[in-house]
Amino acid sequence: MLTYPPLTQELLKRYNWRQAVLIIGAILLHGVVCGALLFPCKARLPIHVQLPKRKFISLSMFKKEIYTKLCINNMLFAFGLSIVFVHLPSYIISVGHSEYAAAMLMSVNGIANLIGKILHGIAAQHPTLTATRLYTMSFMMVGIVTLLCPFSSNYYYLLVYCIFLGTFSSCWGSLLPVVLVELIGLHRMNNGYGFIMIYAAVGILLGAPVAGWIYDASNCFSISFYLAGSVFVASSIAMLIPPLKNMFCKTSEVQNVPSLYGKASAKYTTVQPSENNDVYNLNDINTQK
Numbered sequence: 001m002l003t004y005p006p007l008t009q010e011l012l013k014r015y016n017w018r019q020a021v022l023i024i025g026a027i028l029l030h031g032v033v034c035g036a037l038l039f040p041c042k043a044r045l046p047i048h049v050q051l052p053k054r055k056f057i058s059l060s061m062f063k064k065e066i067y068t069k070l071c072i073n074n075m076l077f078a079f080g081l082s083i084v085f086v087h088l089p090s091y092i093i094s095v096g097h098s099e100y101a102a103a104m105l106m107s108v109n110g111i112a113n114l115i116g117k118i119l120h121g122i123a124a125q126h127p128t129l130t131a132t133r134l135y136t137m138s139f140m141m142v143g144i145v146t147l148l149c150p151f152s153s154n155y156y157y158l159l160v161y162c163i164f165l166g167t168f169s170s171c172w173g174s175l176l177p178v179v180l181v182e183l184i185g186l187h188r189m190n191n192g193y194g195f196i197m198i199y200a201a202v203g204i205l206l207g208a209p210v211a212g213w214i215y216d217a218s219n220c221f222s223i224s225f226y227l228a229g230s231v232f233v234a235s236s237i238a239m240l241i242p243p244l245k246n247m248f249c250k251t252s253e254v255q256n257v258p259s260l261y262g263k264a265s266a267k268y269t270t271v272q273p274s275e276n277n278d279v280y281n282l283n284d285i286n287t288q289k
Contacts, residue, residue, distance in 0.1 A: 005089075005106035009099055061188045061195070069238050070183065071199040076235035077139060077172060078200040080228040082207025083214075084146060084165070091221040095153035105162045112166030117174040119167070124175060131178040136239045138171035143232030150222035 011020035061067045092102040120138070124131045145164040152158075180192050214224050 003107075004110065005103040006100075009103040058188065058191045061184045061192045064184055066183050067192065069241065070179070071196055073139070073235045073238045074172075074176075074196050075199040075203040076231050076238065077142075078203030079207045079210075080143075080146070080203075080231035080235070081169065081172075082204045083211040083224050083228040083231075086208045086211045087215070087221050087224045088162075091150075091225070092158060094221060097155060097158075101155065105158055108159060109162040109166040112163045113170045114166075116167035116170030120171045120174045124178060130182065131175050132182050132239070135171050135175045135179050136236050138168045138175075139232060139236035139239070141168040143229045143234075143236060145229075146225055146232055147229030149225045149229070 008020065008024065011023055015023070089102040089106060092105055093099060120134065123129060124134055142165060145161055145168070149158075149161050176196070177189070177193065180189055180196070184192050210227075211224050214227065215221065
């Protein structure tokens with residue numbers, strides 16, 4: 001995040017864009033080697049644990065309305081983020097700043113994103129704040145600051161915007177797994193995270209072409225930022241819409257509904273040992289469904 005913008009700028013100065021992309025792709029390919037070195041850890045527990053059998057692909061999380069909202073939330077956020085990252089460097093240059101200044105602002109965004117991940121992790125541990133609530137609030141803040149971005153071309157104004165953008169958008173990577181566990185449970189985490197990434201990929205895939213079409217039609221970057229900011233706000237609102245089934249039932253009938261404004265309402269029962277006192281069955285855990 002810190003070195004990528006200036007590195008890209010330097011490569012574009014020394015080579016053409018095709019050669020620069022080829023070099024960047026070769027650098028990213030090293031991630032395959034790093035990933036090949038990762039192996040699952042073998043947990044050493046003092047007791048034997050019987051793990052429930054899991055399906056390779058499960059769609060059970062789509063039965064939860066909140067998960068569908070989370071998928072829409074991620075698709076919209078990825079769509080808006082793609083527009084911002086495609087147009088932000090060009091916008092900075094178009095308002096009179098140098099290419100080097102644009103690269104530095106993108107690096108500042110990366111540094112703020114790194115620090116933001118740490119801050120979000122600390123804030124999520126607060127006893128009165130859930131990860132889901134913090135996640136939703138951060139998305140709303142990204143939308144607000146993006147809507148305000150085109151109001152000034154001052155370098156320090158854009159610097160503050162990049163800091164806020166990087167800080168608040170960092171919740172996407174740092175809190176999403178925690179939010180998934182809060183909303184759909186740990187046993188659905190693998191499949192749930194995988195399908196959400198598909199929705200996010202669709203958003204990223206559509207964001208860049210739409211950004212290009214908007215600029216070709218208007219010859220103005222401001223409209224792109226207004227669209228991206230509106231989409232960010234919409235992604236946050238999608239998480240705030242109450243469950244539809246709760247709109248048609250009495251308050252007394254609504255029980256055990258996950259809330260964005262309090263701690264997770266899932267109920268857990270104590271796991272009882274088996275007859276030999278050394279085997280626990282995780283299927284006996286009564287989680288909210």
